[in-house]
Amino acid sequence: MATLELKNITKRFKTHVVLDDLSLSLKDGERLVLFGPSGSGKTVLLRLIAGVIDPDQGKILIGGEDVTDLDAEYRGIGMAFQNFALFPHMTAFDNIATPLTARREKQGAIKAGVEAVAKLLKIDHVLSHHPKQLSNGQKQRTALARALAGQPPVLLLDDPLRNVDAKLRFEMRLELPRLLAKQGATVLYVTQDYKEAMALGDRIAVMAGGRVSQLGTPDEIYNSPANIEIARLFGDPTINLLEVTPKKDGAGVYVELSDVRVALPHVAESVVGRACVIGLRPETLGFADGGVKGAIPVEVEAETPLNEKTVTLVRTLRGREILVSRPAGTPGPTSGAAFIRVDGSHAFLFDKESGARISDHDLHRMRKGEAA
Known part of the structure; x- marks a missing residue:
């Protein structure tokens, strides 16, 4: 060797x-x-x-x-x-x-x-x-x-x-x-x-x-x-990337998708007001009942079975497309109105301008007033 x-x-x-x-x-x-x-x-x-x-x-x-x-x-x-x-x-x-x-x-x-x-x-x-x-x-x-x-x-x-x-x-x-x-x-x-x-x-x-x-x-x-490009390269179907601006309320930092609050529990307040891109892996998303807190309304556009999984293309109220992946055989809507759930703890946050992922290290530097 x-x-x-x-x-x-x-x-x-x-x-x-x-x-x-x-x-x-x-x-x-x-x-x-x-x-x-x-x-x-x-x-x-x-x-x-x-x-x-x-x-x-x-x-x-x-x-x-x-x-x-x-x-x-x-x-x-x-x-x-x-x-x-x-x-x-x-x-x-x-x-x-x-x-x-x-x-x-x-x-x-x-x-x-x-x-x-x-x-x-x-x-x-x-x-x-x-x-x-x-x-x-x-x-x-x-x-x-x-x-x-x-x-x-x-x-x-x-x-x-x-x-x-x-x-x-x-x-x-x-x-x-x-x-x-x-x-x-x-x-x-x-x-x-x-x-x-x-x-x-x-x-x-x-x-x-x-x-x-x-x-x-x-x-x-x-x-x-x-960064965003690496996130895109790894994953099938590809990662969902949506422009967001993090906000803060008494419960912590969050973003809004179709006017629905999605909490980001691991994100520091330093990102509030910053132009960002949120990355959501399709396999971390799922369909939900409309009455569930945090359920995001969408319209199902298409469904594609891919052997071990089924990939569904949905569109938000503002026209943004999102891919949702679930194991084959798992029930889910095939058309019309539906709701999805988003777990912010599995989301990535990227800087919109540079494309770099905003990591804990970056946030620590930002809190100290250094350039991120």
């Missing part, structure tokens, strides 16, 4: 800054997921670590050793590229065996190693095929198998499940953590699928604009998003 440390990495292509003074540190055997939209610098970062391209500034350390200027073949890294990068003249078997043959392993050990990882990835039946005979999903799994076969101390996986079918993708989300834990490698895993990030990462680094905008466990990222 090996640690992986990136110190103040900057990479430019002409005048475009792709990575901007980025630093990350991975412990031995840790799985860190790089998550973010296309163009945020995820793949470029993997290629820098692999030694395919060089940084303009910064250092890359593996196991405490500075490898920034070390050739790729001496870094002890396995990588599965997003675009497969298979040798077209080789069979799938020979492609997977590449790191083993490079180490001059015995033929028996090579055969056993290739067949074991191929069976796990369900491509053992196409080992004699050349890349042109493989489907995209099979090519992707062959590239992944090649990265795993050499059992390197550091693994770089660039969206390796993107081109596999939905069933296999689901199965691999379950299988990969076990396999990677068994290998003991330090893993940097790139994906644009938030469910994959949540399932595979010990921690998640959310990237935007060449920087890490939030680093934390899957639970921290989902339940304490640093």
Whole structure:
């Protein structure tokens, strides 16, 4: 196993800054997921670590050793590229065996190693095929198998499940953590699928604009998003975002939705009168009887069953749309007038101008008169 440390990495292509003074540190055997939209610098970062391209500034350390200027073949890294990068003249078997043959392993050990990882990835039946005979999903799994076969101390996986079918993708989300834990490698895993990030990462680094905008466990990222954009990226259906201005009465801080008071029990008075956005996860909302205190009147616009859950689109009296998610089979209105309940203790509050979540730390600074 090996640690992986990136110190103040900057990479430019002409005048475009792709990575901007980025630093990350991975412990031995840790799985860190790089998550973010296309163009945020995820793949470029993997290629820098692999030694395919060089940084303009910064250092890359593996196991405490500075490898920034070390050739790729001496870094002890396995990588599965997003675009497969298979040798077209080789069979799938020979492609997977590449790191083993490079180490001059015995033929028996090579055969056993290739067949074991191929069976796990369900491509053992196409080992004699050349890349042109493989489907995209099979090519992707062959590239992944090649990265795993050499059992390197550091693994770089660039969206390796993107081109596999939905069933296999689901199965691999379950299988990969076990396999990677068994290998003991330090893993940097790139994906644009938030469910994959949540399932595979010990921690998640959310990237935007060449920087890490939030680093934390899957639970921290989902339940304490640093800003509106991260809150949007994590969740299906997406989070509800409504502009509000917090108020205060004798019972505490609250906001109004359709003239109905929604208490915010964990919010300090410092936010009163501030232009904010409230974030409400659809699964934290529910339908209620009209006579219940705090019930918010809405009009049901549409209902969509999604296997394990049902998502309902409702509209408030002022025309604001809200998504409500409930477990499949749970009763709920399908049309017409209805009421929803909102638990303010599960709400997020964001600054309207910056998009940053207003955390307890921010509120503490505001109370002391510092800039938030």
